[in-house]
Amino acid sequence: MDVYLPVAEMAVSPWLMIGLGFFVGAMSGVFGVGGGFLMTPLLMLLGIPAPTAVVAGANVAAAAATTSVLGHFERRGVDLRMGLVVSIGGVVGVSVGALLFAAMKAVGADEGLVRVAYVGLLGFVGFSITREAWQALARTRRGEEPAGGRVRNDLAHRLPWKVRFPRSRLYISVIPPLAIGFCVGVLSAIMGVGGGFLLIPLLIYVLHLPPSLVVGTSTFQVLVMASTTTFLQGSANGGLDLFLSGLLIGGAVVGAQIGIVIGRRMKGEQIRMVFGLLVLLVALRLAADLVLEPALMFSASPPGAGL
Template identity: 40%
Template sequence: MQIYLPIADLPVDIFLVLAMGLAVGFISGMFGIGGGFLMTPLLIFIGISPAVAVASVASHIAASSCSGVISYWRRRAVDLSLGLMLLAGGILGTAVGVWLFTLLRSLGQLDLAIGISYVVLLSAVGGLMINESVRAILREQRGKPVALRRGGAHTWVHGLPLKMRFKRSKIYVSAIPVWGIGFIIGFVGAVMGIGGGFLLVPMLIYFLHVPTATVIGTSMVLTLITMASATVMHATTNHLVDAVLALILMIGGTIGAQFGARAGQNMRGERLRLLLGLLVLAVGLRFAYQLVVQPGDLYSIRQAGAE
């Protein structure tokens, strides 16, 4: 059944979009990520412009994250104090990202910038995650002990000032890297339509040594608020949020996230990271193919000043 999207200005199959929302919501709940790294390319692949896809997907990510946060909150797997500190940097990063998004759109370079950013970011992150998870699985199969975090282990991050204690995560670190990580996630989310969970989770684990038990739920709290903020900013600044598209994605994402959160409980961490790495790398390679392949129409006509 076809439905017309007023802002995207094209008809789409409502069941296809709903299925996409369900699938990405499931992945979001399973891996503790926003799912925008997958949803935004999927919308672009079915013909929706990158600008509308990025702006509209933010609302889908917020809805999926809200559903996931409720699930993890019930299991007391959310460090609220850490989430609030990340949020302080995340809101600023979101505002800067929306500003850059608007600037690139006015210069006519937004589509190219989004495509290149996806190729570089997803390929690099996916490759690193696959390498790390494969090495962890091989160590496990050979019977070698997995390198666990030692209580006395410190890096240069732990030597920074303005230290704070986060009781739920059992860490004592400076607020500076926490703010910095939040800023990066908010910025990337606003420019690329990515919730940033696939970046935030490894940052919290490897830089701040946040326990895996609380990292996913805490990640989803930041994703929820930054993506809700990005939705409002994009709607008021660029007027690119397609409410019809966003509503369909939100319905599918909210339902899918609940099933994904349950499925993620039954898988080992190394295998979860391997699956996520493969998925991230595959999307990055698909974007690279789209950038270099010759389009069906070598020329297009559009009104001056139109997106």
């Protein structure tokens, strides 16, 4: 028994959508990402028109992030101040990114650029996370101390406007977190994703956030960004279908809770390892699309094209 989506103007299987939401929600709980980079391509693969798929991905990410972030708050796993600073940069970045995207679209450079940027970025992020996690795991196996320790004298410490982040026990300039939020915002507007998968490595390697706070803080930022994207895209492109969102969200919020429980049982390095491999896999899949002869040479506007 299918359900008709009033805005997308098509019928879908509700169980398939709930299942998809559950899967992406679980990812969100484990890794602290919104899952937009998985949800949107999967929806398009199932024949959902692109404008609907993009905004549905953001909407589900907002729901999954809400339920995850509440879990992290209870375990004191969120640096709220850091999350807010990054989010402020992010919201500004999304707005700038939307303008930039419109300008690129006007000169016809949007599609190719987005795809190459996607592959490059995902490939780089996936590779560096996997490598770092692999080294960390190898060190633990040899019984050595975790590398690094606390960094005291990098750029974040030398720039002006220093602020205390008590939860993370950091005393750094607000410029790097703002800049990171801004860059992630611009990219997420251009690429149509929440940006959690970009933020996690930046929180770890640039801001040196304590590992126990990384996932919760990133989830908080995803919540703000995904809500902003849902609102901006939904009101501008009209692709938001509340029926579809309801089905996906129903699955995602349950999945997210289970994901948090799974995440709690894994070590930080293990989570990063699996996450890095997942990102690499998506990057490889997209790279294959660029190189291999496409199965479908032709594509057309969505059937109703009312969007």
